[in-house]
Amino acid sequence: MQLNVSSVHLVSCVGQKREQAYPARALYVSAWFLKARRYVEASRCRWFILSAEYGLVAPDQVITPYERTLKIMPVAERRAWAERVSEQLAAAVPELAQVVFLAGERYREFLVRHLTGRGVAVSVPMEGLRIGEQLGWLGQHLPQTWRDTET
Numbered sequence: 001m002q003l004n005v006s007s008v009h010l011v012s013c014v015g016q017k018r019e020q021a022y023p024a025r026a027l028y029v030s031a032w033f034l035k036a037r038r039y040v041e042a043s044r045c046r047w048f049i050l051s052a053e054y055g056l057v058a059p060d061q062v063i064t065p066y067e068r069t070l071k072i073m074p075v076a077e078r079r080a081w082a083e084r085v086s087e088q089l090a091a092a093v094p095e096l097a098q099v100v101f102l103a104g105e106r107y108r109e110f111l112v113r114h115l116t117g118r119g120v121a122v123s124v125p126m127e128g129l130r131i132g133e134q135l136g137w138l139g140q141h142l143p144q145t146w147r148d149t150e151t
Helices: 031-043 075-092 111-117 131-140
Strands: 004-012 045-051 055-057 098-102 121-123
Touching: 004 031, 031 045, 031 098, 031 131, 045 075, 055 075, 075 111, 111 121
Parallel strands: 004 045, 004 098, 098 121
Antiparallel strands: 045 055
């Protein structure tokens, strides 16, 4: 099955990471990230990780662990981060038509405006859900074949 190249899922980074460099898809180890990763990989769409340190990160890009977080980043830095990510996304996916965010408000707050300003449709399927509810949503929305292999 071929990837849908005009739709992209953006998954936020998480605090729980391995202690050495890994491809980004394997660096983050929280239960939430692992479930979000399974969900986006099952979607057959391109996906990227939104990293507070590196911006837009391809799943196979090897990165080192870091402690930077958008939660405590000043507003001006978050605006600059969103602009950087928007530019990275435009370069990586010039034909982008839709973005699905699996990311909290701090990751979306300034980035959504950049995307909608370029005519990109944006959706946030888990908006308003708490972490436990998000884990449940992710589990319920995995294709059955992926749920059967869940550990």
